[in-house]
Structures are given as C-alpha cells and as structure tokens.
Amino acid sequence: MAVSDISSSQETVEDPTLPGSPAEGATIILTPENAEARLAFSEVAEWLQEQSGDSDAQAARQHTQKCMWISSRQQNDREVDRLVAAASENLSSSSPISSPRDPEPSSRSDKPEDKSPEQLIWKGHYFISLDQPPRNPSRGWIVGSMRNGPHFNDIVLCLRSGSEKMYKVRRNQAILQIDEISFIYVQPMTDRSNTLVNGDKITRKRVFNQSSARLAFGSLCYRIQYARGSYADDYPSRVKRYLDEHLQISKTLLELSLTPTPSESSPIVIGQWTVSAGTVGKGASGMVSIASNDHGQRVALKRVQVGRDRERIQKIQAKLETLAALCQRKNENRLLRLIEVITDDVRSTNRIADVWFVQDPAAQEVLSTALTRGMFKQGQERISIVTTVLADILGATNFLHRHRWIHGDLKPVNIGIRTWNPECISLVLLDLDDAEESPSPGRYHSARPGTGGTIGWLAPEREMTGYNELADIWSIGVMAIEMISGRHPWRQVKNPWRPGPEASELQKDFHDMYREAVDTLDKLHDEGMTLLLFCDSGADFVASFERGGSWHGAASVC
CATH class of the missing domain: 1.10.510.10 (Transferase(Phosphotransferase) domain 1)
Incomplete structure (x- = not known):
C-alpha cells in the first residue's frame, strides 16, 4: 500500500504529548479532522516558517507557535488533494453545516483519480497548556483567523487569504477557557460566529465534561480531547494555581477533586448529567455521586432503587419538590435543593428501577x-x-x-x-x-x-x-x-x-x-x-x- 493511500490518522504517528515535546503538559489538544481544517493548519505552519524582518510579523509568529505542535515532516493527504482540486473549480468538499456533523470523506466519487502532482502538507495539533497562559488570561485563549498585531489571536486556525471564504472563520471566532470546576469550555465571541459542538450550533458557553468531542469553527472541523498532562497527578495543583493566579478564583484541591479530568472510558450519563466522581456519600435512602452538565453546573446525584417502596419514594419526591419551591421563592441557598428527578421507569411498574434525585449544591x-x-x-x-x-x-x-x-x-x-x-x-x-x-x-x-x-x-x-x-x-x-x-x-x-x-x-x-x-x-x-x-x-x-x-x-x- 502506498503512503498516499493511508488515511491521515494512520500517517501521523508522532505523539505531541510525549516528554520533551512542547505540548508535554497540555490540558487539551485540538486535532484537525476534515480536509479543510488540515489544509488550513498546514497553511499556518508554512507561514510560521517564513522569514521576515518585520518585528510585528515575527512577534505574531512567535505567539502563534506557542499553541501549535507540527509534525517533523510533511505528508500527503488525498482528501486535501481533492479539496484543492475542487477549490480550483470554485467548489467545496462539504457545506459548513454538514462538514462539522460528518467529517468523514464526503467528496469521494467514482471519477478517475486526478493525475495532478500530490500536495504535501504539514500535519499536527493545536493545544492549550496551563503552563503557557494566553495573551489575556482573564479572557482565555482567543480562537480565530490570523489578526494583525498587537492583538494577536492565541490559536490561529487559518490565514487571511484567498481560502478564507472557504473556511468561514471569523477573526474573533470563539474563546477557550478553563472553568472554575476545572473543565475546559468554548464560548462563541459573537452570535454570528458559526461554532458547533457535536454537530449542534452553540450561542453560549459549552463545557467539555467528557473526554473528547467534535468541535467546528465555520467549515473547519476538529476533535478536541483532554491530553495526557490533564491526567497527571500534579494536574489538580496546576489547575488550582492557575485559577488563583490568573482568574482570581480560589478553590481547594478537595473541591477540584469532585470534577477530575473526564475519564477516557465510557462516561456514565444520566439525562443531561455526566457523572464526574463516583460514590462520595450515602444518604438515608440512596448513594450520592457528583455530576455535571455541559453548561458547567455541578450537582449531587442521589440514586435510589425503588424496590417495594415506590409510594415512599413518591412521597420523598413530593416533599423535596415542596422544599425546593419554598427555597426558590424565598431565595434561600442553605438547604440542598432538588433540581429534577430522572427515572428509567416511565410507567412506574418496574420494582428494580432506579430514580435519580438531582440536587444542588454539590458540597465539597x-x-x-x-x-x-x-x-x-x-x-x-x-x-x-x-x-x-x-x-x-x-x-x-x-x-x-x-x-x-x-x-x-x-x-x-x-x-x-x-x-x-x-x-x-x-x-x-x-x-x-x-x-x-x-x-x-x-x-x-x-x-x-x-x-x-x-x-x-x-x-x-x-x-x-x-x-x-x-x-x-x-x-x-x-x-x-x-x-x-x-x-x-x-x-x-x-x-x-x-x-x-x-x-x-x-x-x-x-x-x-x-x-x-x-x-x-x-x-x-x-x-x-x-x-x-x-x-x-x-x-x-x-x-x-x-x-x-x-x-x-x-x-x-x-
């Protein structure tokens, strides 16, 4: 099999988070998934290697490369070849909406392969590391197309070139930031920026409370995932220090332990809530875990097995709903408050069914x-x-x-x-x-x-x-x-x-x-x-x- 026939994910075997790599301590890595994103990444990598006596241009390059890991050699990418050929005919390999939803090859056809010379591109990843704060830490890592100084973007997705219309990325596209519960989140900088998470367009903050997700900016599609460094033993201490020094948010290590880096194994998801910490306590009627949603809200999740006490569980639910309504009316926050009830027994007939009481706050x-x-x-x-x-x-x-x-x-x-x-x-x-x-x-x-x-x-x-x-x-x-x-x-x-x-x-x-x-x-x-x-x-x-x-x-x- 020729190298050109191997998919891009198979070709790139270098690990950007190995010891000694610039991304060794990275919290997350952002990997280009579709042809548009890989081509845009390569164009930025080429730009970084240009020599210039312009001090502003040199400063822009130095700042941009802080968040990029680039492979040691160029590689061929057949999908990019087809994209470039199509672009020359003023076509696009995918629409800006379908591309983020389906980053798999979408432009394959039964036509004979173009015999034009193969195009070599630079492959790699973007990353953010708490050891390398963004230009404005209180705001976060700014993501977008290249901007002129002095207001550089931290993550440059594409150059301002003839391909910019194909990429559909704004200069101020979105922000990546660390949440006070230690997760990374993305937030569009304007309602006009087309930013999608797992195929859904977002208009407000979206927290990554699972180990990986699909993230799209315009027609550029990426896989965002927590990196090796975020699972290190010292990572909670690094998060605590970063929150304290750069965001003036004071958190204890114990509190941060309630929302550790999301596990790479299959997450436990109950409704909108993803369990972040296993059993942390036992109440009068069930086991308590900590969970969070993709808006960054952390809750206590009490699991109760119905058994033969269905009537008792229903009475508890009614009581907790009454108390929650009272607290809501009186703006009282010193009582654990019921948010919602989730059950896997919609017909109320299964004796071994579970009921989850979602309650706030999740005490550290x-x-x-x-x-x-x-x-x-x-x-x-x-x-x-x-x-x-x-x-x-x-x-x-x-x-x-x-x-x-x-x-x-x-x-x-x-x-x-x-x-x-x-x-x-x-x-x-x-x-x-x-x-x-x-x-x-x-x-x-x-x-x-x-x-x-x-x-x-x-x-x-x-x-x-x-x-x-x-x-x-x-x-x-x-x-x-x-x-x-x-x-x-x-x-x-x-x-x-x-x-x-x-x-x-x-x-x-x-x-x-x-x-x-x-x-x-x-x-x-x-x-x-x-x-x-x-x-x-x-x-x-x-x-x-x-x-x-x-x-x-x-x-x-x-």
Whole structure:
C-alpha cells in the first residue's frame, strides 16, 4: 500500500504529548479532522516558517507557535488533494453545516483519480497548556483567523487569504477557557460566529465534561480531547494555581477533586448529567455521586432503587419538590435543593428501577470530615470558627422552622461545606429526605421510636414523649459540643432513650458522659473561651438537658 493511500490518522504517528515535546503538559489538544481544517493548519505552519524582518510579523509568529505542535515532516493527504482540486473549480468538499456533523470523506466519487502532482502538507495539533497562559488570561485563549498585531489571536486556525471564504472563520471566532470546576469550555465571541459542538450550533458557553468531542469553527472541523498532562497527578495543583493566579478564583484541591479530568472510558450519563466522581456519600435512602452538565453546573446525584417502596419514594419526591419551591421563592441557598428527578421507569411498574434525585449544591465535603482533618484549629480561633459554623447551621434551621418544617436528622455528616477559608465559611443542610412538617403551635408529634434520626444526635423526646421542631436544636447542641471538644460527648452504640431492659443502665451512662461534657464547657467558659451563642454560664445549658428536653438556650437564636 502506498503512503498516499493511508488515511491521515494512520500517517501521523508522532505523539505531541510525549516528554520533551512542547505540548508535554497540555490540558487539551485540538486535532484537525476534515480536509479543510488540515489544509488550513498546514497553511499556518508554512507561514510560521517564513522569514521576515518585520518585528510585528515575527512577534505574531512567535505567539502563534506557542499553541501549535507540527509534525517533523510533511505528508500527503488525498482528501486535501481533492479539496484543492475542487477549490480550483470554485467548489467545496462539504457545506459548513454538514462538514462539522460528518467529517468523514464526503467528496469521494467514482471519477478517475486526478493525475495532478500530490500536495504535501504539514500535519499536527493545536493545544492549550496551563503552563503557557494566553495573551489575556482573564479572557482565555482567543480562537480565530490570523489578526494583525498587537492583538494577536492565541490559536490561529487559518490565514487571511484567498481560502478564507472557504473556511468561514471569523477573526474573533470563539474563546477557550478553563472553568472554575476545572473543565475546559468554548464560548462563541459573537452570535454570528458559526461554532458547533457535536454537530449542534452553540450561542453560549459549552463545557467539555467528557473526554473528547467534535468541535467546528465555520467549515473547519476538529476533535478536541483532554491530553495526557490533564491526567497527571500534579494536574489538580496546576489547575488550582492557575485559577488563583490568573482568574482570581480560589478553590481547594478537595473541591477540584469532585470534577477530575473526564475519564477516557465510557462516561456514565444520566439525562443531561455526566457523572464526574463516583460514590462520595450515602444518604438515608440512596448513594450520592457528583455530576455535571455541559453548561458547567455541578450537582449531587442521589440514586435510589425503588424496590417495594415506590409510594415512599413518591412521597420523598413530593416533599423535596415542596422544599425546593419554598427555597426558590424565598431565595434561600442553605438547604440542598432538588433540581429534577430522572427515572428509567416511565410507567412506574418496574420494582428494580432506579430514580435519580438531582440536587444542588454539590458540597465539597461535610462537617464530619472537617472535624477529623483539623480544620477547626485550637484555642480562641477554634471557638471563633465554631461560632461561625453554628450561626450558619442555626440560620438554615431557623428558615425551616419559620416555615413549619423539621429537618429531623441533623448531624455532622448532613452538614455540607460549600466554602471554608479564612474569609468565608458557607454551609448547606443535606439529606432532607426525612424532613417533616412541624405540628401546630403548642402541639407535638407523637414519639415514634426507631423511625428517624441517628443515635447520638437524636433528641430524647423523639423516642420517649412527643416532639416538635425543637428536637433539631438538641441535635445542634450535640454538634456544638462535638466541635468545641473535638469528640462526640456521649456517643453510644445503643439508643439510651428506647424503652427496654437496658434503658436504665444506658441512661445512667449517658448522664455520666453528659456531665463530663458540661464540665468541659464550664472550664472553657472560665478560661474566657466561650461561645456568644451560649448563655452566660453552662448552667442553663445543663438544666435544659437534665429536663430531657431540647436546648432552649439556643432556641431563641433559632
């Protein structure tokens, strides 16, 4: 087989991302796919090799080559040969719309091959690397045809020549930029620029949340894909540094880990959402993953298997929809909010069907991990952090209570962290599956032993007498002591409030541990490290718990 008969993808065997290559640390590479794009690339490569005494032209070449990898030798391309021959007859090998949708050879015919001399072209790739910022980092890598200085484009797709009308690329075509969740996105610079992703014309930002996609500018079609460097161990650190230094966006490595570089294996797609991180948590009724859409929105995706509990799942859905509507009306963002529900059982007859609850925001971590990772510091600084955290938790809980709702399962693992830095701590209440409406004022829900809450944070009245929204305050009080002391004050394997032969002994153990916790609070108070949230002494706090009720000292704040 002659070299000229081998397809272009087979001919180009050099790897632009190998160690030592200019594109070694590239985040993405952009590979010309159709004949028009390959010809345009070769014309730019030829232009780079021209000698010129013009300082502006030389500066333009130096800037352009920063984002180009060019093969070490020219190669023949039969499709380009046919395109050039057709162009000489004022024809085009493909329309600007069909070309991006179908970059495969479209101009083959049964006519005898043209015997004109074969045309050698330069092949290669465009790439962007975080180690080589664009001319204007805050704006991104500008893509388009060649522009005169001083406003050079970062990625020059074609020259301003006689072929420009065939390529249909504007000087200001589009922008490539890194998103705050670490993905690359493309955005047209004008409504008149013909920019397509996977065959669809776009008019706004489109995020690449899968490993590769088809991208077209005018009649030039490319394959955009995440490069080897974006899968390196140090890549998240490079992203964090780039966002901080060039875009003034502060992100933690943990937060960036929720949206790693898209896997090269087949993605898991649920509706418009692509799963970016596997199971990150488990709620009361299902497993939670992180997902994103092609607009850059990141969400928590809870998967619930219907089983025999279809009616229960439907009630949870109705409840979450009610709470989401309430949050929407009141502009409340401290509660996990349901966005949509997706199911693979449209007829509601399949017992092994799955239901996905899509919820926002996707918390980067939860309060329980903050406790174990030393994020609360020590001394007075710790008390200050605890005060800030409690104020946010109480504010969110207060919103629920004012609108006649009880969370019912407040604990560190159900407190999501959206932001945690010296300037700002922002939290969100998670897992509202077991939330319930509050009883009428002055009334109580009947105790329902074993039907809700979590041992260790469960208010006694939930199991023993009757309860209202103040049961949530008990849970917050337990978390307050846990945050101050660094450990749960009275965690027990069995529920001390459940009636039974062991209840008396379990309650005795509880009170012993409880008094020890209160002594710790009083000691901190004597040392001047007390929460503004607490009463003037621990006495009222102690008395509240000894009555077997909720923390009424905090109820006034809530």
